[in-house]
Amino acid sequence: MAAPPPAPPADMDELLARAHGLAGRPLAEVAAGLGLATPADTRREKGWIGQLLETALGASAGSAALPDFPRLGVELKTLPVDARGRPRESTYVCTVPLQGAGFDWAASWVRRKLQCVLWFPVQSETGLALGERRLGMPLLWRPDAQEEALLRRDWEELMDLVCAGRLDEISARHGEVLQIRPKAADSRALTDTVSGEGTTVRTLPRGFYLRASFTRRIIERHYVVATAGAPRD
DNA sequence: AGCTGATCATAT
């Protein structure tokens, strides 16, 4: 039966306890517990799983530019995984700032967004009904020195091009772990940016994304530490 | 099969 949506967790322990309590459960069960219907698929509701988990964990809803758990400084990210537990998709991080501004990794949105992430793997094999997909074991992650160095290198390389007005030269092929791809309603959406000549021009909005190969490394490396077991291959 | 470019929903 439907219970009222939980209030925000008071502290990290409470958040992790709730998250661990959801591990292994099918999405339809989680949704039903909150009085929510499960759609047939995510084709027209791509963010449904993420929003379901926000509700289940007591994240502050809405579209405010804040972490999901502002008090705890934790960002929640669902991670669609295949039968082997490997990420099937890249992970959206944030919008690419296209209006000049600072060139400073330490103050960047990417770094802030990724400072502390609660990864929540979700079974995502095609053919497995949405409601029957089960949640995996959540992982609280902070980038280690090596991971941050990789992110920083890509970010600085990409933002160098953006700041030089060379956005049109960037494709999703740039960046070892962090890439820039369109992030818009469709290919006609436009926003302002600054050209190489310094004039304002219209362009497609872009977002930063983590490559699936990078999130795979994250969960494999850090689960090993967390469980003291070997990853399956 | 993996990756890139395009797209879907909702709230402000």
Added chain:
DNA sequence: ATATGATCAGCT
């Protein structure tokens, strides 16, 4: 149009 949440679908 911006933010939030992402996955779709076609090409290599």
